[in-house]
Amino acid sequence: MSSMVLYFHIFFNISTSANILTNFLGSTFLLTIVGGFISDTYLSRLHTCLIFGFLEITGLLMITIQANSKKSQTEVCNVSRCVEGGDAVVFYTSLCILALGCGGVKGSIAALGADQFDRNDPDGGTAVASYFNYYQFSTSIGSLVGVTAVVWIALNKGWQWAFFTGLVTAFIGFATLALGKPFYLLQPLATSPIVRISQVIITAIRTRNTNLPENCNELYEIDDKEREASREYIAHTKQFRFLDKAAVLRVVTSTQPQRACTVTQVEEVKILVRMLPIIASTIIMNTCLAQLQTFSVIQGHHMEPHLGTWKIPTPSITVIPLIFMVILLPLYEFFFIPFARDITGHPNGVTQLQRVGIGLFLSIISMGIAGLVEVKRRDQALKNPLEPISVFWLSFQYGVFGVADMFAMVGLMEFFYKEAPSGMRSLATSFALLSLSFGNFLSTVFVNIVNAISEKATANKRGWLQGGDLNHNKLDYFYWFLAILSALNFANYLYWASWYKYRSYVKESDDNLYR
Numbered sequence: 001m002s003s004m005v006l007y008f009h010i011f012f013n014i015s016t017s018a019n020i021l022t023n024f025l026g027s028t029f030l031l032t033i034v035g036g037f038i039s040d041t042y043l044s045r046l047h048t049c050l051i052f053g054f055l056e057i058t059g060l061l062m063i064t065i066q067a068n069s070k071k072s073q074t075e076v077c078n079v080s081r082c083v084e085g086g087d088a089v090v091f092y093t094s095l096c097i098l099a100l101g102c103g104g105v106k107g108s109i110a111a112l113g114a115d116q117f118d119r120n121d122p123d124g125g126t127a128v129a130s131y132f133n134y135y136q137f138s139t140s141i142g143s144l145v146g147v148t149a150v151v152w153i154a155l156n157k158g159w160q161w162a163f164f165t166g167l168v169t170a171f172i173g174f175a176t177l178a179l180g181k182p183f184y185l186l187q188p189l190a191t192s193p194i195v196r197i198s199q200v201i202i203t204a205i206r207t208r209n210t211n212l213p214e215n216c217n218e219l220y221e222i223d224d225k226e227r228e229a230s231r232e233y234i235a236h237t238k239q240f241r242f243l244d245k246a247a248v249l250r251v252v253t254s255t256q257p258q259r260a261c262t263v264t265q266v267e268e269v270k271i272l273v274r275m276l277p278i279i280a281s282t283i284i285m286n287t288c289l290a291q292l293q294t295f296s297v298i299q300g301h302h303m304e305p306h307l308g309t310w311k312i313p314t315p316s317i318t319v320i321p322l323i324f325m326v327i328l329l330p331l332y333e334f335f336f337i338p339f340a341r342d343i344t345g346h347p348n349g350v351t352q353l354q355r356v357g358i359g360l361f362l363s364i365i366s367m368g369i370a371g372l373v374e375v376k377r378r379d380q381a382l383k384n385p386l387e388p389i390s391v392f393w394l395s396f397q398y399g400v401f402g403v404a405d406m407f408a409m410v411g412l413m414e415f416f417y418k419e420a421p422s423g424m425r426s427l428a429t430s431f432a433l434l435s436l437s438f439g440n441f442l443s444t445v446f447v448n449i450v451n452a453i454s455e456k457a458t459a460n461k462r463g464w465l466q467g468g469d470l471n472h473n474k475l476d477y478f479y480w481f482l483a484i485l486s487a488l489n490f491a492n493y494l495y496w497a498s499w500y501k502y503r504s505y506v507k508e509s510d511d512n513l514y515r
Contacts, residue, residue: 005294006301006314007067007159011083011091014470018294019447022440024095025290029437031103036111036430038104040193044186045112045426046177052104053174059098060167066090068160107430109177110135114417114425116185129348132414133333136406140325143318151316190423193268200261200269203246210245219247220260232422234267239501243269267503268421274500275419275428278412279435281493282356285363285408286439287446288482292401293318294443295465295475296370296394302470303377303391312391320395321402328406352415353497359408360493364486366401371479373397381471419503450478 004024008017039048066087083091113135117127146166154162213219216236236244246261300317312319340349350358373393380389412432420428447465454464454474464474 005297007154014298018298019444021294022290022443024099025293026437026440026444027096027099028103029106029433029435029440031100032107032430032433032437033103033427034100035104035107036427037107037193039108039111039426040190040424042189044189045108045115046181046184046186048108048426049105049112050174050178052101052108053170053177054101055097056101056105057167057170057174059094059096059101060163060170062090062094062097064160064163064167066094067158067163103433106433108426110413111417111426111429112184114429115187126347128418129414130333132410132417133329135413136410137326137329140322140329144322144326147316147319147322151313155313187422187425193424193427196265196423197269197272200243200246200266203261204243207245207248207250208242210248210250212241212244212248216244216263218249219244219263219266220249221247221263232264234264234271234421234503236263237267237270237501237503240270240273243273264421268424271419271421271503272424272428275416275431277496278353278356278415278493278500279431281489281496282360282408282412282432282435283438283442284482284486284489285360285404286436287442288363288367288439288486289401289405289436290440290443291367291370291479291482292321292398295478296397298470299374299377299475300391300394302381302388303393304388305391307390307392317391317394318398320398321405324399324402325406328403329410332406348414351502352411352418353500355411356408356415357490357493357497359404359406359411360486360490362400362404362407364483364490366397366404367479367483367486369400370397371476371483374476374479378471378476385471446478446482450481 005017005021008020011017012020035048035052039045043051110132114128114131117131150162150165153165219236221233243266244263247263247266249260297314297317300312301314305312305314337349341347344350373396376393377389380387409432412435413429416428416431417425450464451466454477455462455466462472464477466473
């Protein structure tokens with residue numbers, strides 16, 4: 001996806017192209033909520049993947065057709081926008097359909113895979129953690145092929161053939177998923193999470209003057225025979241006691257029975273509330289990731305692309321963190337986890353939140369390195385434009401962030417899946433991608449704010465990131481701004497991670513799965 005910033009540069013200038021890409025990625029990850037919600041409530045996760053997979057293929061087909069019509073256009077755009085009329089309609093429509101399709105698939109496919117393991121079995125619980133490592137490994141392999149082979153096709157054969165390659169591979173994946181239908185374990189559908197959450201909040205507000213019983217066992221709960229197949233019992237916790245008022249039995253009138261939400265229903269809301277600070281604390285890291293997918297790619301365009309006799313295409317620069325992830329994920333699975341398990345006694349070596357914290361810390365280092373590398377690149381470019389520094393210098397910031405992403409993203413997906421109520425696992429797993437969405441949108445906001453403020457504050461009245469010539473911009477200032485912000489965010493994360501209480505698991509019924 002990051003290589004698309006150069007394709008967008010045919011239609012927009014540098015700053016707008018970066019914003020278009022981050023908005024597109026942000027929309028894609030935001031729409032994972034749609035896929036997660038639908039697959040938990042209305043359709044199985046498999047059918048959700050297939051329907052949104054069809055939309056993804058449709059979006060790729062539209063982009064391929066438009067790229068083919070622009071195959072003779074190689075000049076980049078140096079004004080705000082170079083696309084008008086019908087071309088603009090096709091451009092934005094295809095991106096919207098592609099974002100919806102990709103988001104829907106991403107919001108349900110990870111949980112579909114994790115559902116194939118028995119969480120009641122200790123080995124199954126450990127297997128879920130391994131599954132998310134393998135899931136990230138497989139997506140890294142796919143991205144690796146995308147930023148090497150597909151980028152080579154784009155630069156040597158044309159963008160239309162690059163998008164066509166993506167179209168063919170997406171169709172193969174779609175067909176493979178569909179053929180596996182008879183073999184998947186599918187979770188039963190649940191009541192809408194929105195309905196259940198709303199019931200708790202509204203009931204708690206209505207009964208805000210009700211006194212809580214001293215014994216939590218007096219709160220309302222149903223027995224296993226009355227419970228939906230998709231629901232598991234969740235034990236009462238002492239956090240957010242005001243929500244417990246929704247589970248206090250009360251008489252509405254003398255002729256109506258007592259009404260209340262169950263303890264399990266209340267605890268589901270508590271779990272989601274506890275997750276919110278964790279989600280918020282990872283947004284800044286994903287804002288940093290957005291810079292490596294946009295401005296760092298543009299940096300590489302102004303650097304010496306040769307490593308010996310091998311020329312690295314500019315859009316392929318993002319291969320560096322992917323290589324780190326492809327190498328380190330198996331090492332993490334087979335060496336780090338057993339080693340850490342012997343020390344900590346934890347089945348997965350470290351907890352999910354500890355893993356995320358390591359990723360957040362490394363992202364600070366990555367942004368600091370990015371600022372230093374940009375200073376070196378710009379100084380050399382201004383001193384001797386004919387002898388730019390090697391693109392290899394970008395490998396430091398990309399490499400560190402690749403390791404950070406390996407820890408944080410996999411840790412987040414496992415955390416949300418394991419902690420989520422049984423009827424909200426797709427929705428909760430998409431929270432990890434929701435953080436990516438907000439990070440990309442926040443990147444756009446930061447770019448616009450930084451440009452607006454620096455334009456007024458500088459003597460030349462030009463924003464840090466506004467100029468068409470990167471050598472006269474202040475990208476290093478922006479990187480350091482993000483490094484400082486990431487450090488503050490890391491401190492904030494440490495507070496919320498230490499505050500968070502992991503849920504206690506209760507064995508689920510064997511009837512909760514069907515083929």
